[in-house]
Amino acid sequence: xxxxxxxxxxxxxxxxxxxxxxxxxxxxxxxxxxxxxxxxxxxxxxxxxxxxxxxxxxxxxxxxxxxxxxxxxxxxxxxxxxxxxxxxxxxxxxxxxxxxxxxxxxxxxxxxxxxxxxxxx
Numbered sequence: 001x002x003x004x005x006x007x008x009x010x011x012x013x014x015x016x017x018x019x020x021x022x023x024x025x026x027x028x029x030x031x032x033x034x035x036x037x038x039x040x041x042x043x044x045x046x047x048x049x050x051x052x053x054x055x056x057x058x059x060x061x062x063x064x065x066x067x068x069x070x071x072x073x074x075x076x077x078x079x080x081x082x083x084x085x086x087x088x089x090x091x092x093x094x095x096x097x098x099x100x101x102x103x104x105x106x107x108x109x110x111x112x113x114x115x116x117x118x119x120x121x
Contacts, residue, residue: 006053006070007040009061010111016055017041019110023080023087024072028055064112071104071116080117095119 010016017028020043027047031040031054039058042051053070074080076095084091084107092114093106102120109115 006068007056008053008063008070008109008113008115009056009058010063010113011057012111013039013041013055013057015110019087020055023083023089024074069106069114069116071118074117074119075121076103076119077121080119084117 008016020026021028027044027049028041029044029047029051031042031051040054040056043053043055044051084105088110090108091105092108095103095105098104098118102118104116104118106114106116
């Protein structure tokens with residue numbers, strides 16, 4: 001099975017990169033996009049791990065349409081609630097139980113995209 005991949009389209013990489021870097025403690029680095037008017041920044045757990053998604057800026061692809069919700073695994077015990085507040089994220093749906101999988105919440109990022117967070121604690 002292939003590794004999952006996602007792209008989050010943003011209007012401003014300058015604003016989105018610090019938002020995701022601080023909120024999720026991710027490594028975010030530029031990626032090449034051959035022959036397209038597309039800017040990609042790879043998201044990875046660390047500088048040495050393989051990327052699992054990208055922040056993208058491409059003319060005609062506007063943020064906030066929310067046809068797909070990406071859920072990031074986080075730890076509530078590691079202070080994610082404080083980081084949600086510190087980056088100015090808007091909570092759409094507070095934490096709720098998702099059974100044996102833990103808890104989930106939905107927030108808006110700084111460009112209006114809906115993202116989900118899942119915690120087992």
